[in-house]
Amino acid sequence: MNSYHFTLYTSADGYIESNISSFLSSALIRNTVAHPNFRPANTMLLPLYDLYTPPEHPYIRASSAYSAVVQLYARSGQLDCAYTRFLRFGDMSPRCLAGCDDLETMHHIFVLCPSFDHLRNDAANTVHMETSKMLHNADVPLSICIPWLHLVRKIFMDREHWPRHISQYYLGILPPLPPALTTKASPFQSKRLQTRLLHSWHSTAIRLAGRIWGNYQKSARMTRRGGLASKSQRPSIKPIAVPSFLADIIPQL
Secondary structure, three states, X not given: OOHXXXXXEEOOOEEOOOOHHHHHHHHHHHHHHHOOOOHHXXXXXXXXXXXXXOOOXXXXXXXXXXXXXXHHHHHOOOOOOHHHHHHHOOOOOOEOOOOOOOEOOHHHHHHHOHHHHHHHHHHHHHHHHHHXXXXXXXXXXXXXXXXXXXXXXXXXXXOOOOHHHOOOHHHOOEOOOOOOOOOOOOHHHHHHHHHHHHHHHHHHHHHHHXXXXXXXXXXXXXXXXXXXXXXXXXXXXXXXXXXXXXXXXXXXX
C-alpha cells in the first residue's frame, strides 16, 4: 500500500512527513504573519529605527497616562479611526472625516491630515527651539548642530530621514540619528546631552500624538452624532414580513 495516500500534502510544502501538530502550528504562524492585515508588520520594524531608551516619566511617573495609552493602541493597530472601523465592521466610509480625499488611517491622522497641521507645527517649533538651546548651551560645533536641527525640524513629517520616508513618531520611535554629538566636554557629557535631546523629542512626539487624537475624537464624535441625527430625521420604512416557514433562515427585513 502506498503510504503517500495517507500523508498530508500542500502545493507549497509537498508531502508533510514531520510531526503534524508542529507543522500546523508553523503554518498558522506563517499565514498570520503573511496576512496583509497583520498589524506588527504594518506598524513598525524596530531595527530600522533608532534603538534609544525612552524616558521613564511619561510611562511610570506621569499623573496622566493618556499619551502612553494612545501610543499603546497605535502600536497594536487598535485606534478607532475610520479605516479601521471600515475594515472590521463596514459601518462607515473609510475616508477622512475632516473631508480629505484620503483614507483615514492612523498615519493620515497623525502626519498628513491638514486639520492638525497647526498642532504639528507648534510641536515642531517647540522641539526645534529646545534642541537649539541645548546644543548652544553645550557649545556643540555648528557642523554637528546642523544635521540634528534639520532632522528635528521635519521629524513630524514624511521626509527622507525616516525609513521608507514615512514618519511614525506617534508610535514612540525616532528615525536613525545623525553622527553622535561631540562637545568640548568629556564623552560622558556628550552622551548625556544626546540622551536629553532624545528624551525631549520622544516626550514632545507622544504628547503631540495625544493632542491630535484628543482633537480627532472630539471632531469625530460631533460628525458621527450629526450623521445619527440626520438618519433619525429620515422617514421610517415599514419592515417587510417574512413568511413563517422562512423565518428561521431569513431575518426580518
